[in-house]
Structures are given as structure tokens and as C-alpha cells.
Amino acid sequence: MREARLLQRQGRIPEAIAAYQGLLARWPDLPDGWYSLAVLQRSARQFAAALESYQQALSRGVRKPEEVHLNRAVIYSDHLREDDAAERELLAALAINPAYVPALLNLGNLHEDLGRRDQALAAYERILSLDARCAEALARCANLQSFSGPEDPLIGRLQRALAEPGMSAADRASLGFALGRALDDCAAYAAAFDAYTQANRASRESAAPGTARYDRALEERWIDRLIAAFPAAHRAATPSAALPGERRPRPIFVCGMFRSGSTLVEQLLAGHARISAGGELDLLPRMAQQALAPFPESMATAAPSRLRALGARYLDELQAPDPAAEFITDKRPDNFLYIGLIKTLFPDAKIVHTVREPLDNCLSIYFLHLDQRMSYALDLMDVGHHYRQYQRLMAHWKQHYGADILDVSYDALVREPRPVAEALLAFLGLEWDERCLTVPAAGRAVKTASVWQVRQPLYTHSSGRARHYARQLEALRDDLAR
Numbered sequence: 473m474r475e476a477r478l479l480q481r482q483g484r485i486p487e488a489i490a491a492y493q494g495l496l497a498r499w500p501d502l503p504d505g506w507y508s509l510a511v512l513q514r515s516a517r518q519f520a521a522a523l524e525s526y527q528q529a530l531s532r533g534v535r536k537p538e539e540v541h542l543n544r545a546v547i548y549s550d551h552l553r554e555d556d557a558a559e560r561e562l563l564a565a566l567a568i569n570p571a572y573v574p575a576l577l578n579l580g581n582l583h584e585d586l587g588r589r590d591q592a593l594a595a596y597e598r599i600l601s602l603d604a605r606c607a608e609a610l611a612r613c614a615n616l617q618s619f620s621g622p623e624d625p626l627i628g629r630l631q632r633a634l635a636e637p638g639m640s641a642a643d644r645a646s647l648g649f650a651l652g653r654a655l656d657d658c659a660a661y662a663a664a665f666d667a668y669t670q671a672n673r674a675s676r677e678s679a680a681p682g683t684a685r686y687d688r689a690l691e692e693r694w695i696d697r698l699i700a701a702f703p704a705a706h707r708a709a710t711p712s713a714a715l716p717g718e719r720r721p722r723p724i725f726v727c728g729m730f731r732s733g734s735t736l737v738e739q740l741l742a743g744h745a746r747i748s749a750g751g752e753l754d755l756l757p758r759m760a761q762q763a764l765a766p767f768p769e770s771m772a773t774a775a776p777s778r779l780r781a782l783g784a785r786y787l788d789e790l791q792a793p794d795p796a797a798e799f800i801t802d803k804r805p806d807n808f809l810y811i812g813l814i815k816t817l818f819p820d821a822k823i824v825h826t827v828r829e830p831l832d833n834c835l836s837i838y839f840l841h842l843d844q845r846m847s848y849a850l851d852l853m854d855v856g857h858h859y860r861q862y863q864r865l866m867a868h869w870k871q872h873y874g875a876d877i878l879d880v881s882y883d884a885l886v887r888e889p890r891p892v893a894e895a896l897l898a899f900l901g902l903e904w905d906e907r908c909l910t911v912p913a914a915g916r917a918v919k920t921a922s923v924w925q926v927r928q929p930l931y932t933h934s935s936g937r938a939r940h941y942a943r944q945l946e947a948l949r950d951d952l953a954r
Contacts, residue, residue, distance in 0.1 A: 473505065480508065485516050496528075503534035510543070519551050538572045541565035545578060549585075553751070553793040558582055571602050573609075580612060589616055607633060607643035611650035619657040627654050641678035645671050649841040656839070661940045668839050672850045679844035686847040686854040695861045699868045701768030702812030721748075721791045721800045724900060725814055727807040728826035729862055730846075731836035733882030737826050738803040740885075740893055743907040748797035755789055755802065756810045764813075771816065783817040799900075808862060811869040811877070821876065822900055825866065828882040830952050831938035831945055834859055852944075856951045883935045 476495055479488035492509040496502060510525035526540050534540055545561035548554040559582060565575040580595030593616055599609035610633055614626055630651040634644060648671025655664035676684045724741065726734050742749035760767040763782060764774065790800050805826075807814070814821050828836075834855045842849045848858035870877055878899045885892045893908050938945055 473502075476505075476508070480512060485512055488512050489516065489518075500528075501532055503529045503532040506532065507534055507540065510540075514543070514547060517551075519547050523547060538565040538569040538575060541568070542572075542575050542578060545575075545582075549578075549582060555582060555586060573599055573602065573606065577608060577612075580609075584612075584616075592616060605633075605636070607639065607647050611646040614650040614654055617654075619654045621658050622655065622660045622663070624654070624658070627651065627658075630654065641674045644674035645678055645841060647671075648674055649839070652839060656940075659940075665941055665944050671841070672838065675841065675844055676847075676850045679847075684844040684847045684850060686851065686858075688854070688857050691848070691858065691861055695865050698768055698809065698812065698865060701771050702816075702868075702872070704872050720787050721794075721797045723750075723787070723790055723818065723821065724799055724801045724824060725807060725811075725821060726801055726803040726824045726826065727811070728805055729808075729828070729833050729837070729859065730805045730842070730849075731840060732805065732826040732828040732833050733880070733885060734803050734805050734826045736882065736885065737824060737880055737896070738801050740889075740896070740908050741801055741824075743910055744799075744897070744902060744905040745907070746902060747799040747801065748794045750790060750793075750800045750802050752804045753790070753802050754804070755786055756804070756807055756813060759786065760810060760813060768812070771813070779817060786817065799902075808866060808869075811873065815873050815876070823869075823873070823877040824896065824899075825877050825879050826882060827879050829935065829938070830859060831949060832883075832935065834948060834952070835938050835941060835945065836934070852948055853951060856948045859952065860954075886935060 473495060476488055476491035479491055489509065489512050492505055492512065496505050496509065499505070506525050506529035510522045510529060513519075513522035513525055523544055526544050530537055530540050541561045541564045545558040545565070548561060549558035559579070562575050562579045562582065565572055566579070569575075576595050576599050580592045580599075583589075583592035583595060593613060596609040596613045596616075599606050600613070603609075610630065614630055617626060619627065630647055633639070634647050634651065639647075648667050652664045652667035652671055655661075655667055724747065726738050726741075728734055738749050738751075741747045759782060763785075764770045790802065791797060794800065808825070811823055814823065834852070837849050837855050838852050840849065844850065848854040878896065880892060880896055889909055894904060897904060897908070
């Protein structure tokens, strides 16, 4: 056990897994050993094995079984897209411990993903009945409400919670973003911008050391490296990774800046009878960071056989949750960084590039509670710098792969959806399907920060949103015009 734990602490995951498996083969009645093995298997993306190990831990009387059910729920929801199974696990956790707040938070989030607003609210209100100071539950409640004026009692409740002594930076960030949204909703724009500014400061303060600093020079060098690694001749020199034989899904890559309409476009596509929504997948970034390290320089020496194997692995992971799908979307906005890799692995791939009016796009990013590792989002001028680097890289990709990249304008889509949708399906070589213009039904999971916006009928009030913040955006407007 000591050896296994040492290997685990050293990050030697395959060896630690083997050590736990050897231990449990001899002494199988060790629930903590099964639990630790499951954690490692989950980190190694061995999800079926992790579920089995967690079940072994439960069967052998692990302490805090509600935590094990929660972990199983996360695997089902986040990795296997089996939301019914995730819900069963969360309900099992709450049957053991009805006051288990992490399970209630995850249950509320799952209800949101599935479009069940009332059930989500009930979960968050249950938490607040157990702990009135739970900032995350209060923030999520607020994010599910509409506001007509600054005097709304829930706005006052958010403000009072923010003023409470001892509130952590992470909690101040959650409450601050919720307050900003509420004030924006009722047209108190100056106060909303101030709330979002304070929320971003709190988010930076809550970040792990070294994760919330945006280095502009480093970002520029990263874009330079990507451009240098994928010159015009690279695609022609690399054999296709497309595999003949048995039925394989065809990936549709949807990318662009965050908050540029990628979720809306994916849900439009998911209405088509031949397309399944894959959601925000980490397949390409993980491949670049692990299998192709050091990326992108490794592309210069990557053997064609290696690239074909990586393309096959990508398709295996893409289709695992829905083996019968004909087309599957990979909708990860920042995959715009990997278009060169996409076109190397899949020369025939189509790239759907979502675009939005730049000031609206940058403002929406600044107003969103993103992971602090996206450190550019915490400062408005850093958002602008990141946006300009994105534009520079996209100009390079379009120079070489322009025929296979379609710009889809969020503003045009919400203004007049049908012609945009028709052009998109024609670009993909697909016939028209009227269901593409329907709002996602409750029960179809939408896993994104814009889960509720995308469930509304198409609306235009987010287009031109920056006009409400003209004074606050003067410096950014000048910077983007350079």
C-alpha cells in the first residue's frame, strides 16, 4: 500500500495502477484500495475500469459511500454522456446522505444541462435550506432568474452575501458574476460592469498560484510557433488518417472564440437527423499535450503511421458514447488553435468557424465565469490581446485551408436563421432538415455555460450588447482597431 501511494504521489500513474491491482489481487477486501485505484483509472481515462473499481469499493463497505456515488456520476455525465446513469448515482448518494451538498450541486447542474429549470432551482434551494451561506447555490439560483429592476430582493440578497465578512475569493467570484448578470438583466449597466470587474478580480485572487497570469509575449510566441509548424506544404505532405472499412463517424469541428455562438451552432446541427452533438471535447488538446509533445514542433518529424494511429484513436474516442452516429460534432471553441492538426489528421475535415461582432464577443467573455487557466478572460484588455492573436492565427489557417473553413456569423444567425443554416448544411454536404431551427427540447443535454440562452427561441438582444458599455469599452475598441 505504501508503495502504491508513493507511486501515486509521484504521478507515475500506470505503475501506481499496476501496484494497486497487484495489491488487490492478493487482498481484495480493501475498500480504500479499490477507491484509490478508481481515482487513478479515472485520471488515466479508463472509465469502465474506474466504474467497476468504485463499485468494488462500495460492495466492500467503503467509508463515505455517497462520495463514491458522486464520483461515478461525474464519469457518467462528463465522460460517457450517460445522463440517466449519472442521475441514478446522484440520487443514490442523496439516499445515503440527504444533506450531501456536492451531490445536490451536481444534481442541480445536471437538471440545468437537461433543461429542467424547476428541478434545478429545487436542488439549489434545498442546499440553501441546509446552508444559507452557500454562495455557489445562491449564485446558481440567481442565474436561473429574470430581473426587472435593481430593487429585486434577490439582487439585495446577492449584495448582502458579498458584503459578509470571511467570504472566500472563490465565493465572491461566483456571487459577483451572478450579481453582474442580474444588474445587466435590468439595464443597470454601470453597476453591472463594476460587479463583473470585482468578480474577475476575485476570480484571479482565488486561482492556484501561477495559473491566472496572462503573458502577452508568451501568447504571441505560441501563435508564431503554430504558424511556423503548419506551412502551406504540410497538408499535402501528410497522408490521410481516414480509415476504410467499417462504419466510422465523420467529425464536424465547430470552433471560434468562446461566446461566439458555437453552442448555438452545435445545437442547430444536432437537430439534423444524421448529426449527433459531441459537446466540448478535450480530445485534440490532450493529443497535442501528451501524444504529440512537444507540440507543435513534433509535427515536423511525426511519422505518417503515427499520425494515422492518432487519427484512428481520435475516431474511437469520438464515437464511443454514440457508436451508431454518422456525424458527430466536436464543439470545443479553442480548437481553432489545432486546425493545422485537424487538417493533418483529416485532410477532408470541414471546419465550422463561429464569429461574432468583436466588441460583443470580448465583452461576453469578460462577463463569463471561466476557468482561471483562461487567464486572458480576467482582464478586458487581455481579452482584446487574445482576440487579436486569434485573428492572426485564423488568417493563417484560412490562407491554407480556406475552402474547408466556413465562417458562421452569430449575429446573422439570430437575425435570420434559415439562410445561415441552409448555407451551413450545404457546406457540410447535408440535405435540409427543418428540425435544425427548433429549440433544443428538455431532455437533450446541453453542457455549456450558455445552457439557458441556447434553450430560448432565437433572440437578437445580445447582438450589439456592447453599445450599453460604450464608455467602459473605449480603450478596448481602440485596441481592436489597431
